[in-house]
Amino acid sequence: MKPQSLVRQSPTSHKLTTGCEIIDGCLRGGFPCDSLTEIVAESGCGKTQLCLQLSLCAQLPISLGGLDGSALYLHSEFPFPFRRLHQLSRSFHQSNPSIYANHNDNPCDHVFVQNVHSVDHLFDIMPRIDTFAGNSRNRFPLKLIVLDSVAALFRSEFDNTPSDLRKRASLFFKISGKLKQLANKFGLAVVITNQVTDFVESSDGLSGLRIGNLRYMCSSGRRVVPALGLAWANCVNSRFFISRSDDTICKERRENDENGPSSVSRRAQRLLDIVFSPYLPATSCEFMITQEGICKVQFKLQRDLRDGLQQSQRDDGGVNGDDVFGNQKSQFESSNEKFRLRLKARRIKRSIGIVLMSTPATVAVAGGGRGSITHVIFDMDGLLLDTEKFYTEVQEIILARFNKTFDWSLKAKMMGRKAIEAARIFVEESGISDSLSAEDFLVEREAMLQDLFPTSELMPGASRLIKHLHAKNIPICIATGTHTRHYELKTQRHKELFSLMHHIVRGDDPEVKQGKPAPDGFLAAARRFKDGPVDPQKVLVFEDAPSGVLAAKNAGMNVVMVPDPRLDISHQDVADQIMTSLLDFKPEEWGLPPFEDSN
Structure with a gap:
């Protein structure tokens, strides 16, 4: 599509x-x-x-x-x-x-x-x-x-x-x-x-x-x-x-035995x-x-949430559940039930702790700045282009050779970083550094990625948002950890769309001394706008990676996060707004011109 x-x-x-x-x-x-x-x-x-x-x-x-x-x-x-x-x-x-x-x-x-x-x-x-x-x-x-x-x-x-x-x-x-x-x-x-x-x-x-x-x-x-x-x-x-x-x-x-x-x-x-x-x-x-x-089955949701939070508080050494809900105790004994209730309790405590206002599409975190935005910076991989699946596929294959499993906790640490930084994390966190160096990992990975990158597809909502902001004369650019050679491969099917960007800051840019979560890339991007350097508080960054969100916040900018649904919720606390897709973004919430087809 x-x-x-x-x-x-x-x-x-x-x-x-x-x-x-x-x-x-x-x-x-x-x-x-x-x-x-x-x-x-x-x-x-x-x-x-x-x-x-x-x-x-x-x-x-x-x-x-x-x-x-x-x-x-x-x-x-x-x-x-x-x-x-x-x-x-x-x-x-x-x-x-x-x-x-x-x-x-x-x-x-x-x-x-x-x-x-x-x-x-x-x-x-x-x-x-x-x-x-x-x-x-x-x-x-x-x-x-x-x-x-x-x-x-x-x-x-x-x-x-x-x-x-x-x-x-x-x-x-x-x-x-x-x-x-x-x-x-x-x-x-x-x-x-x-x-x-x-x-x-x-x-x-x-x-x-x-x-x-x-x-x-x-x-x-x-x-x-x-x-x-x-x-x-x-x-x-x-x-x-x-x-x-x-x-x-x-x-x-029993059937036909009403009195039995x-x-x-x-x-x-x-x-x-x-x-x-x-x-x-x-x-x-x-x-x-x-x-x-x-x-x-009649699902007693309130009792489940109450008992789950009590159990979680006791396990975490927190306040006694009786102090919050009265003299009530959990009656669930199966391991699966306890697991489910602790998961529910963790979601409750997260909601209480950061005061979430949630809908199925977006989650806005209280305290996030919503001032008038004048400039927009986009990440690329996993946000505008569906390329993260290629990295996942290749890295899973490499780890399988060592009888290891590639999981999302490791992937979250690698996302958004420079290639060599992500490679070091990969070999060290997976415990294969004695058998495979970061440099050799990149060479092996590169050989498999070369054929995949040219098939990169746009993420839902990417084209619509980029064209809208460009048509409304909102200055836009990209700040990505991808180096120039990979950038050309990934964007070769979408050159017309990416030509709408005012400029591109890549991972091998000389001004980017450190990769994400350092703010170098976003600060360089803000300096290169026509009227730059732009006030960071007037910049809105779109990111999908935890390290990218941290980089934008370290630069003093506002961040909308569009995380992969498989990413652990613990990585989603820093962003000013969280949504499941760029299709859910409402520009007017940030002082930007609304979509003409919005209701």
Whole structure:
């Protein structure tokens, strides 16, 4: 998709209901179209149940949260649960008789199932999906694609060698790219399931893969992480995690025995967590699976938050929870419940500590200056250009050779810095400095990046914002840690847009003695404006990297941060404003001319 298409398209796409009001509430309406949504869970947690229910709900009219369409179910976990689909279909038909009142068809008739045996088989199917979606002229055109599961396709075909990992990562981007293309072309919702692997703490202090705000996730008493690693995590737009516990959550009376004793039903309790998403805050909800499908569990949110904060305060040596909430104690005993509540408590304490005003799109931190801005400075990698995924892919491959895992805590320390500074952090923090020097790492990385950089795509909202500010005569420039050779490779497809900048300050600029978080780059950029040097308080910087935010604040400038949703929230405290995308930026909030198409 081109940036111009993002500007022209409707600001809100349709969402597909899950058929469960508590999950729909958590997801702000359901699963979005024009997007790739991943469901991560161990076996038996209900990810296939949810996908089957989505396949039926797609047939609902838009007014009821559906898409007025059919579903294509790409199934790689054999055998396909036809019996369960028919069971759900009967319940769905009974609940929505008006949809089929004038037709004799069955809801199952509009769920098309295609077995997928391998990655090569999936690529063979892709062109036919495009044709099928384009020629779909029946009552229910194709509106949902489910891939269940992506991990199964890679389970046995690849070894843990650098060459295989490189090939596997390349296939990740090809698969996700084709699915995103289909989603954007036909307005489809695309749902992908993924499996989990056990989380293993490394002995040298390098933690396992960090997923969004979570170092690991818990299910059935296990500490787990999503399969396929960080390279795949960069391919999906949203990631939801389903965990389970075998606590008894309800009692039922035996059928046809109204006067008899109640029997205990040990239905497993499921918890859906939003791990990362560009349009949703981190939250969770509980649900259960019945014969009729997925349904809600009454979620006592206030009690959970209260008990979670009490537990966190006791663990942190803070004030006693009784002093805040009265004489109340936590009653949760499962390890997964404690983990979830501590996560909630940490979010509460963060909100209390810095007084957040939050919406799904942006978070403004109290105390940030909002004076009249006259000049704007942009970072480039990860903010204007989607290049961070290339660094992630290559560095993950290099570390795999040493049986190490590249995680987001390490990536956060490297982002925005000069190449040699980031390289030293990489080899030292990962514990491979004795085997690979920073200089050798850069040479090895360079060879792999050369072919990737020319394919760099613009980030959503980048073109719109740059062209708007230029048209309104707001002086704009770039201050990036990227050196000149890489800058030329990354921008070669977007030279017209980048020519609108007043000037560019690169990482190998002679005035930039130290890289970010030192302020050298931003101060040099402010000096080179036509009427420079500009008062730092009149400058607004756009950044995605923690080190870049610190550099801008060290220069005395205002900062809007657009972090990757997988970046830990502890790195987001310094910025004056936080948002999930440049599309969410409102210039008038900073004294800049508003977009002409804004409402």
